[in-house]
Amino acid sequence: MDRLDQVLTAADPLLTRVDQVLSVAGAPAGHDVWLELRRVRLLPGDAARAVAALHPAAIAEAVPELRAQAQACADTAGALPLATTWSGHAAEAYESARRRTAEQLNLGQDSLSHRMTATAELADGLAAWMIRTRAGLAGTLAGVLTSAEALTLVAGAGFPExxxxxxxxxxATILLRSVGDSYDQAEDLLDDASTLTSPQPVG
Structure with missing residues (x-):
């Protein structure tokens, strides 16, 4: 349990009331919250819980295995024996196949080794992003909990004034902006890794 888990428990009544008020009474016309609601497309409580559902440890645990697999591809490519003791068509065919296999394993942007390394780097980046996002929202929630607006909301009941x-x-504006800014950073990470979605050439 990190700070976000702790703060979210304390903030749950506030988040529930904020979502309830927005759903029932809406918000003042022209308020910045409308922009943030269109941007995030979630109510503040749902957005906060979506961030709380991020588990960086699960992503980070995959990184060592990905790096080990990348190294195994490189090692295998380097260990493929040359056709040095025989010649003829069979030797030429073997050498062609050996070079092609080595390229697929460890040469160029589309090789298995490169893709696994890039995937490990992406996982590293996503895990770090999740940690930053959780910490950022925890700080934002802690600040909101001590605000005058929070006191007004928690004291209210029934149809909102x-x-x-x-x-x-x-x-809602403060919370959604924090979540939205963080998710923009995640989109940048994924855009940088977009080459991983292209199919690897075979043969």
């Missing part, structure tokens, strides 16, 4: 609608919009 205009003051509560404004308070919910303020809290």
């Amino acid at each position: 205009p003051e509560e609608a404004r308070a919910a919009a303020e809290v």
Whole structure:
């Protein structure tokens, strides 16, 4: 359990009320929260719980194995024996196949070794992003919990008054902006790794 798990437990009543107020009463016209709602496409409580569902350790655990597999591909490519003791068509065919296999294993952007290394780097980056995102939201939630808007919302009940609608919009804007900014960073990471989605040539 990290800080986000702890803060989220304390913030659950506030998040529930913010979602309830926004769903029932909406938010003031022209408020920044509308932009953030369109951007994230989740209510603040759902967005916070989506971040809490990120598990960086599960991603990070895959990195050593990916790097080991990349090294195994490189080692295998280097260990393929040359056709030095025989000649003729069979030797030429073997040498052609050996070079092709070595290239697929360890040469160029499309080789298995390169792709596994790039996947390991992506996993590293995603795990670090998850840690930053969780920590960032934990700090944002902690700040929101001590705000005047939070006091207004937690004290309210029933159909929200205009003051509560404004308070919910303020809290939601802060939380959704934090989540949205973090997810923009994740999109940049995935864009940088877009070559991994292209099929590897075979043969």
